[in-house]
Each structure stands twice: as C-alpha cells, then as structure tokens.
Amino acid sequence: MKILNCPLNGPRNISEFICAGEVEVEPDPNRCSNAEWAEYIFLHDNDAGVVQEWWCHVPTAYWFIVERNNLTDEILRTFPSTEIFTKRQEYSRPDQEAS
Amino acid sequence: MAFALLKYGLGFGKFERQFPKQKxxxxxxxxxxxxxxxxxxxxxxxxxxxxxxxxxxxxxxxxxxxxxxxxxxxxxxxxxxxxxxxxxxxxxxxxxxxxxxxxxxxxxxSERGHFTLAHTDAAVRTSRWRAEVNKHLGVDSELVFPNEIKKICPQLNLSEDVRYPVMGALYHPPGxxxxxxxxxxxxxxxxxxxxxxxxxxxxxxxxxxxxxxxxxxxxxxxxxxxxxxxxxxxxxxxxxxxxxxxxxxIKTVPLQACVSQPLKPFLDAIIVSGSLHVYISQSSRGELVMGGSTDPYGVYQNRSTLEFKEGLMAHMLELFPFLGEVKILRQWAGMADMTPxxxxxxxxxxxxxxxxxxxxxxxxxxxxxxxxxxxxxxxxxxxxxxxxxxxxxxxxxxxxxxxxxxxxxxxx
The missing domain is CATH 3.50.50.60 (FAD/NAD(P)-binding domain)
Incomplete structure (x- = not known):
C-alpha cells in the first residue's frame, strides 16, 4: 500500500487521493483562442520523469501539489499550492477589456 | 509439428528463416x-x-x-x-x-460471443443505446436479460445475492x-x-x-x-x-492484467463488466485471461500492485464463485495511452x-x-x-x- 504525505492531513493511503493532472498556467478563458484553451484542457506534456501534478485528498477536498518521479513511482515532495500560486486567479468578464 | 521438429532435429531439410536477416x-x-x-x-x-x-x-x-x-x-x-x-x-x-x-x-x-454486463439501470440504458446503434449499422448486437444470458453462458453467477447483480447485458456474437x-x-x-x-x-x-x-x-x-x-x-x-x-x-497510465493456471475449457464467452472493472476470457491454452481498469494514476512503469489483484479478484469471484481455488500464473502491465x-x-x-x-x-x-x-x-x-x-x-x-x-x- 502506497502512502502519500498530504500537507493538510499527514501520511494517508494513496487510494484516498485522486490525481488531476499536470500543473499548468491557465489562460484567461475569455481572452484566449479556442486552440489555446483546447491546449490547456486537452493536450498534455505527459512527460516521463519528474513531474508536478495537482492531487486532491477526496475525503477533505483538499487540493495540493505533488512532485513525483513517474519512472520509478516515487513521491518526491508534496506541498500546498500556495508555494506556486501566490495570488488569487482573477478572471476577466467576457464583456470587459482585459486590464 | 512433431515431424517437422524431428526432420530439422536430424538435419534433414533446410530451415527457412521467418524474417530476413537485419541489414x-x-x-x-x-x-x-x-x-x-x-x-x-x-x-x-x-x-x-x-x-x-x-x-x-x-x-x-x-x-x-x-x-x-x-x-x-x-x-x-x-x-x-x-x-x-x-x-x-x-x-x-x-x-x-x-x-x-x-x-x-x-x-x-476464435469467435466466442461477447457479453458486456450491466449492473445498473444506467448501464442497461447504455447497452440498449449501443445495441440500437450497432444494429442500425449492421453489427450483430443485442440487449439480453438474465434468463437469456443463462442459456448462452450458464457458468456465470446470475444470483441476486451479490453486491452488484447482473441486470442485463449487451450480447455481441462476433466478439x-x-x-x-x-x-x-x-x-x-x-x-x-x-x-x-x-x-x-x-x-x-x-x-x-x-x-x-x-x-x-x-x-x-x-x-x-x-x-x-x-x-x-x-x-x-x-x-x-x-x-x-x-x-x-494523452495521459499514459498502466493497465494491469493477469492469467490463471490453465484449466480445461469451460468458458466459451468473453465476459466484460465496465462497472465492476473486470474482463475475462479463456484462451486456447486454457488460461483465464483477466484484466481490470487502468491504474488510478500514471506511471511509465510495468510494476504490479496488490490493489489491482484484490479489486479484480473480489469482483471476479462475484461473477464466477467457483474460481476461488484457482491460482494466478503470471501478471503484467501495459501502458495505456488514454485520450479524454x-x-x-x-x-x-x-x-x-x-x-x-x-x-x-x-x-x-x-x-x-x-x-x-x-x-x-x-x-x-x-x-x-x-x-x-x-x-x-x-x-x-x-x-x-x-x-x-x-x-x-x-x-x-
């Protein structure tokens, strides 16, 4: 049984978590092209090696980031998303000019 | 086969390569x-x-x-x-x-007939949908219910005293x-x-x-x-x-599978259950070939996990309780390139x-x-x-x- 160290709940069984994919920079959905949005949603680097991914502890709905090596199936580091995302993501409204 | 072995073993006849030598x-x-x-x-x-x-x-x-x-x-x-x-x-x-x-x-x-089992009302509805799309396009496919499944595949446990009783199936004879x-x-x-x-x-x-x-x-x-x-x-x-x-x-995720020890032929049909994450068929060697669902997260590795076997076997024993004593012979994983x-x-x-x-x-x-x-x-x-x-x-x-x-x- 594999143990994942949740930054909020401590070491827990990995079956309590879901993996939600690569950490990417989200384009502004109201300002980007269809191709850019499709790339963000559907296309992945899918790299072999050390990757950074969003994970969620399902029972507590806590989202955080995991750095792991997907060649050796080793978890290297888990940390709160605030380490990377230091400010709130703002969205422009479709009828507004981008500031 | 045996004669060919003897012939080549004794040095008669020239052995032909199946593939030319690599240049x-x-x-x-x-x-x-x-x-x-x-x-x-x-x-x-x-x-x-x-x-x-x-x-x-x-x-x-x-x-x-x-x-x-x-x-x-x-x-x-x-x-x-x-x-x-x-x-x-x-x-x-x-x-x-x-x-x-x-x-x-x-x-x-080897044409066996293929059952996709439905354990919920939603799955029965999808099966009917699939059957109608298939028939419209000329593919032999039918929604069947337990009394019909029993006639074609009596080996399957159709009892209602299980966690997920079989409510129906999509039957595809050319499988x-x-x-x-x-x-x-x-x-x-x-x-x-x-x-x-x-x-x-x-x-x-x-x-x-x-x-x-x-x-x-x-x-x-x-x-x-x-x-x-x-x-x-x-x-x-x-x-x-x-x-x-x-x-x-694409997200690359391992998909694990395994085979049992060889058994006398007893299972003609191919049985698949999307809800239970089980598929099972008997190969011409007599081994039961079994697969489950893709792993919960991606790795570029063919490692084996206990969770896979536990999950697969628990569900499989609901469908075939008499396989409880049968042993696993080997297991492997393939890398599945999953698209959204x-x-x-x-x-x-x-x-x-x-x-x-x-x-x-x-x-x-x-x-x-x-x-x-x-x-x-x-x-x-x-x-x-x-x-x-x-x-x-x-x-x-x-x-x-x-x-x-x-x-x-x-x-x-």
Missing part, C-alpha cells in the same frame, strides 16, 4: 514507420501488398510486437457506441476474419479473441517477404525537421531520411510526438509529412488491421480516408470529440 540502415526510405508493433507492421504490410511501396523501414526500439501488442487481452469486437467508432472497429473485425488466410499462418482467431503475437508476426512476415525492412533494437532518438516538414529520423544506429514518417507507437506516444514538436491529448474521449488519434499532425497512429488506451489490438490498411491508404494516396477523419488530432481544438463510452474499462 544496415539505408540512407533514405520512402516511408519510415516508427514502432514495430502490430500497427506498424500492419501499415508496412498493406503498403507493400496493396500499393507496391516496399522502400519502407520499420524502426523498433525493442523487438517485434514486444510492446503493447504483447500486453493486451486480445479481445476483438465492434459493438462500440459512436457511429464513427462502430464503422472503424467493424472494418477491423471483418479484416481479422480473413487474416489467417492472408498470412498463410494461423492467428487462432472474438486471437493470438496477439501471431498478428504481429504475420504482418511483419508478409511485409518483409515483399521487401520491407524490419529494424529491431533501433530506437528513434529524434525527428529531423526542416521548414515545418519532417524529413528524417535520428536513431541509435544512424540517421535516415524519409519521404514520409508515421508514428505507430503505444505507451510512449507523447514522448515520440514531442520529438516531432507537438503535444498529444476514449478514441484514438489518427491521421495528419501539425508537422507536414508526419502522420500519427496513437491514443490507444484499451482499444488498440482490435484496431490493428483497420489501422494498417487505412494508414497505408493515407501514406500512399496522401489523403486521409473517411473512416479515419473523425479521429483527427485537430478535433480537440474544434471541440468535436468522439465520446466513446463503449471502450473497455469505462464505467457507464
């Missing part, structure tokens, strides 16, 4: 196929047989058919949900039926299994007989491009120029596409002269012949065949996916 790489080929699995070999076969294009090299990192061609559970069927998917897989199924004759080699194609190695060998032999070169232990390390066009490949055995390149890789599709300079809508809509990625790419045959999650083996045939048509004529068009890479930016809920290991 040095040439400087250039008309077509370079990256990946020597079923799809790559099939593409070369139809290029040589139907279009007379034989200046072709298949470049394979490991050995022929040693990747995911050897790691699937060999189920062949065409009872998918989308009209695009049904047309595509049904063409594949009809090609499969004649393959043994085409190859003059027995691929042990079949075949020997997966023989499919790769047959295609490769047919191709090499006609002059195609198969290069094993030859890893592609880079794609040469000039002015947005792919012009050649770099390999561990030197650089070759290519008129056209097609990527027929599974499990490393994103990594190869990255060398060509584009991203794919459970359909493959076929055809043209953002790079000119570079074609793709990827996105094979749990539906790659059954598509081998149609992919080979249509890839060959595409490479020879330069136009994408109608049957491949729905699976183009650009469908994602057009938001025009082919949502294939009929894929294996997909719950409904």
């Amino acid at each position: 040095d790489l040439k400087d250039s080929y008309d077509v370079v196929i990256v990946g020597g699995g079923g799809h790559g070999a099939a593409t070369a076969y139809y290029l040589a047989r139907d279009y007379g294009i034989t200046n072709v090299a298949i470049l394979e990192r490991g050995y022929l058919g040693g990747g995911n061609t050897a790691r699937n559970t060999t189920i062949i069927r065409s009872n998918y949900l989308t009209p695009e998917g049904v047309a595509f897989y049904d063409e594949s199924l009809s090609l499969y039926k004649d393959l043994s004759n085409d190859f003059d080699m027995n691929i042990m194609y 079949a299994i075949a020997r997966h190695d023989a499919v790769a060998w047959g295609y490769a032999r047919g191709a090499t007989m006609r002059g195609v070169e198969l290069h094993q232990k030859t890893e592609v390390t880079g794609i040469k491009r000039s002015n947005g066009k792919a012009v050649g490949v770099e390999t561990t055995r030197g650089t070759v120029n290519a008129g056209k390149i097609i990527q027929c890789v599974a499990g490393r599709s994103s990594l190869v596409a990255k060398m060509a300079g584009f991203k794919l809508p 809509d459970f359909s493959p990625v076929m055809g043209e790419t953002p790079v000119d002269n570079y074609y793709i045959d990827a996105g094979w999650g749990t539906w790659g083996f059954k598509a081998t012949p149609v992919c080979g045939k249509r890839n060959a048509e595409m490479l020879a004529t330069g136009t994408v065949p109608e049957v491949l068009k729905p699976f183009r890479l650009s469908r994602f930016e057009e938001f025009h996916q082919v949502g294939e809920k009929g894929a294996a290991s997909v719950g409904h």
Whole structure:
C-alpha cells in the first residue's frame, strides 16, 4: 500500500487521493483562442520523469501539489499550492477589456 | 509439428528463416514507420501488398510486437457506441476474419460471443443505446436479460445475492479473441517477404525537421531520411510526438492484467463488466485471461500492485464463485495511452509529412488491421480516408470529440 504525505492531513493511503493532472498556467478563458484553451484542457506534456501534478485528498477536498518521479513511482515532495500560486486567479468578464 | 521438429532435429531439410536477416540502415526510405508493433507492421504490410511501396523501414526500439501488442487481452469486437467508432472497429473485425488466410499462418482467431454486463439501470440504458446503434449499422448486437444470458453462458453467477447483480447485458456474437503475437508476426512476415525492412533494437532518438516538414529520423544506429514518417507507437506516444514538436491529448497510465493456471475449457464467452472493472476470457491454452481498469494514476512503469489483484479478484469471484481455488500464473502491465474521449488519434499532425497512429488506451489490438490498411491508404494516396477523419488530432481544438463510452474499462 502506497502512502502519500498530504500537507493538510499527514501520511494517508494513496487510494484516498485522486490525481488531476499536470500543473499548468491557465489562460484567461475569455481572452484566449479556442486552440489555446483546447491546449490547456486537452493536450498534455505527459512527460516521463519528474513531474508536478495537482492531487486532491477526496475525503477533505483538499487540493495540493505533488512532485513525483513517474519512472520509478516515487513521491518526491508534496506541498500546498500556495508555494506556486501566490495570488488569487482573477478572471476577466467576457464583456470587459482585459486590464 | 512433431515431424517437422524431428526432420530439422536430424538435419534433414533446410530451415527457412521467418524474417530476413537485419541489414544496415539505408540512407533514405520512402516511408519510415516508427514502432514495430502490430500497427506498424500492419501499415508496412498493406503498403507493400496493396500499393507496391516496399522502400519502407520499420524502426523498433525493442523487438517485434514486444510492446503493447504483447500486453493486451486480445479481445476483438465492434459493438462500440459512436457511429464513427462502430464503422472503424467493424472494418477491423471483418479484416481479422480473413487474416489467417492472408498470412498463410494461423492467428487462432476464435469467435466466442461477447457479453458486456450491466449492473445498473444506467448501464442497461447504455447497452440498449449501443445495441440500437450497432444494429442500425449492421453489427450483430443485442440487449439480453438474465434468463437469456443463462442459456448462452450458464457458468456465470446470475444470483441476486451479490453486491452488484447482473441486470442485463449487451450480447455481441462476433466478439472474438486471437493470438496477439501471431498478428504481429504475420504482418511483419508478409511485409518483409515483399521487401520491407524490419529494424529491431533501433530506437528513434529524434525527428529531423526542416521548414515545418519532417524529413528524417535520428536513431541509435544512424540517421535516415524519409519521404514520409508515421508514428505507430503505444505507451510512449507523447514522448515520440514531442520529438516531432507537438503535444498529444494523452495521459499514459498502466493497465494491469493477469492469467490463471490453465484449466480445461469451460468458458466459451468473453465476459466484460465496465462497472465492476473486470474482463475475462479463456484462451486456447486454457488460461483465464483477466484484466481490470487502468491504474488510478500514471506511471511509465510495468510494476504490479496488490490493489489491482484484490479489486479484480473480489469482483471476479462475484461473477464466477467457483474460481476461488484457482491460482494466478503470471501478471503484467501495459501502458495505456488514454485520450479524454476514449478514441484514438489518427491521421495528419501539425508537422507536414508526419502522420500519427496513437491514443490507444484499451482499444488498440482490435484496431490493428483497420489501422494498417487505412494508414497505408493515407501514406500512399496522401489523403486521409473517411473512416479515419473523425479521429483527427485537430478535433480537440474544434471541440468535436468522439465520446466513446463503449471502450473497455469505462464505467457507464
């Protein structure tokens, strides 16, 4: 049984978590092209090696980031998303000019 | 077989190689196929047989058919949900039926009948939907209920005293299994007989491009120029596409499977349950071939997990309680290239002269012949065949996916 160290709940069984994919920079959905949005949603680097991914502890709905090596199936580091995302993501409204 | 062994053992008769000896790489080929699995070999076969294009090299990192061609559970069927998917897989199924004759080699194609079990009202509804789509497109497929299932497959536990009783099933009589190695060998032999070169232990390390066009490949055995390149890789599709300079809508996740010790033939049908994440069939060797769902997170590794076996066995014993004493003989994992809509990625790419045959999650083996045939048509004529068009890479930016809920290991 594999143990994942949740930054909020401590070491827990990995079956309590879901993996939600690569950490990417989200384009502004109201300002980007269809191709850019499709790339963000559907296309992945899918790299072999050390990757950074969003994970969620399902029972507590806590989202955080995991750095792991997907060649050796080793978890290297888990940390709160605030380490990377230091400010709130703002969205422009479709009828507004981008500031 | 025994006489042949004796004949060659005693030194009578000259042994014929199945494949010609591997030569040095040439400087250039008309077509370079990256990946020597079923799809790559099939593409070369139809290029040589139907279009007379034989200046072709298949470049394979490991050995022929040693990747995911050897790691699937060999189920062949065409009872998918989308009209695009049904047309595509049904063409594949009809090609499969004649393959043994085409190859003059027995691929042990065995028609068994295929049940997709439904354990919920929602799954029964999807089964009816699939059956109607299938029938409309001329595919033999029917929604059946426990009293009918009992007649065709009395081995199955249809009791209601289980966690997920069987409420109905999608029955697909043409569902079949075949020997997966023989499919790769047959295609490769047919191709090499006609002059195609198969290069094993030859890893592609880079794609040469000039002015947005792919012009050649770099390999561990030197650089070759290519008129056209097609990527027929599974499990490393994103990594190869990255060398060509584009991203794919793929997440690579292991899919584990296992076989039991050999038993006397008792199970004719192929049993699949999307909700229980189980599929099971008995091979011609008597082993029960069993698979589950893809792993919960992606790794590029064929490791085995206890969770997989526990989960699979718990569900399987509900369907076949009498297998409780049967032992597992071996287990393995294949790398499934899962796409968001459970359909493959076929055809043209953002790079000119570079074609793709990827996105094979749990539906790659059954598509081998149609992919080979249509890839060959595409490479020879330069136009994408109608049957491949729905699976183009650009469908994602057009938001025009082919949502294939009929894929294996997909719950409904």
